[in-house]
Amino acid sequence: MPQQSKLSAILATGRISNLPTVWCNVLVAFLLIQLAILYFHDLTDTTLSLPLFITTCIAASFLYVGGCLLGDAVDVEFDLAHKPDRPIPMGILTRKSVYTWASTLLSIGISLPSAFLYFSTSEFHLYPLITTLILAGAIVAYSLWHKRSPWIGLPLIGACRLFLILFAASVAAAPVSYCALTLPTAIFAIAVGLFTVCFASVARSESSPSPITWRKLLIAVMLLLPFTTKISEVVIYDQLSFTAPEGTAIILYWIWMVTAFGKINTNKGQFVSMSLAGFCLLDACFASFFGWQWLLVCLILFIFSLTLQKWAPAT
Numbered sequence: 532m533p534q535q536s537k538l539s540a541i542l543a544t545g546r547i548s549n550l551p552t553v554w555c556n557v558l559v560a561f562l563l564i565q566l567a568i569l570y571f572h573d574l575t576d577t578t579l580s581l582p583l584f585i586t587t588c589i590a591a592s593f594l595y596v597g598g599c600l601l602g603d604a605v606d607v608e609f610d611l612a613h614k615p616d617r618p619i620p621m622g623i624l625t626r627k628s629v630y631t632w633a634s635t636l637l638s639i640g641i642s643l644p645s646a647f648l649y650f651s652t653s654e655f656h657l658y659p660l661i662t663t664l665i666l667a668g669a670i671v672a673y674s675l676w677h678k679r680s681p682w683i684g685l686p687l688i689g690a691c692r693l694f695l696i697l698f699a700a701s702v703a704a705a706p707v708s709y710c711a712l713t714l715p716t717a718i719f720a721i722a723v724g725l726f727t728v729c730f731a732s733v734a735r736s737e738s739s740p741s742p743i744t745w746r747k748l749l750i751a752v753m754l755l756l757p758f759t760t761k762i763s764e765v766v767i768y769d770q771l772s773f774t775a776p777e778g779t780a781i782i783l784y785w786i787w788m789v790t791a792f793g794k795i796n797t798n799k800g801q802f803v804s805m806s807l808a809g810f811c812l813l814d815a816c817f818a819s820f821f822g823w824q825w826l827l828v829c830l831i832l833f834i835f836s837l838t839l840q841k842w843a844p845a846t
Contacts, residue, residue, distance in 0.1 A: 540618035544603050545596035548839035551832040552810035553595050554588045559719060559817045560699035567713045580706065587702045590643040591695060597636030598670035604629040605674055641667050644702045656705040666694040681735055688731045693724035719817055722759045726813055729753050730806035734846060737799045750792055757781045757816040776819035776826045784812040804845040808836040
């Protein structure tokens, strides 16, 4: 098999088209920590390290891709019956090689943030290591057990994204020894986790022709999620006024998700792919709180995710 075909298969199996959504999650977590330090801590220098942010994005990418590879290696029997066009059932990749790639990437993703923090601050930071291990544990647990039951799989996939936020926040806060588990950070993590559970409930039935009977509940929850930003604003500013960037972000999110809902019963895979890119638009509702420039960054990552989907499938 040509080398390029194997490389393309690895990238597709690793769902690299979803990496911009991971970076966007990390970005908002960093922004929330920066704001929390400014308002709740007596520190004059709240500038967060760009190298630390990049390192966190790399570690999160390794954890995400490693988890996707592990999931496909575990799901070979299911894919042989339901999705035989995937790289492992087709024989482009071997199960053993995918396990090797998965374990390598997960190991690097776990160790990288703590190593960077230690060498950059000359101190060992416990909380980032703990959140990294919890995130990795959730990823491995989801990869191993998500096919067993929706009552297992859906909470686990939601936990993966929720702990991604808490992991990024704890790394961002480590250099100034600040507690990352603030209410705004927790609200954002819960919103992202709920969003994940919602579209994953559709993804679980992607290979089934049955319609989505919980569609109305799904629409209600997913369209209301952007308003969780207002809770954060009340905590920080004690006000309930919309700003132009926030209103724009919410409208863009609604337009995209309403379009996605139109595909939910006719093309579940497309709905899931659109929802995955929609992570960036949900993130934009939080990021826009910090100004137009951050809304623009989220939109760029959104477009990048859609562009990558043309090359590597999102699901």
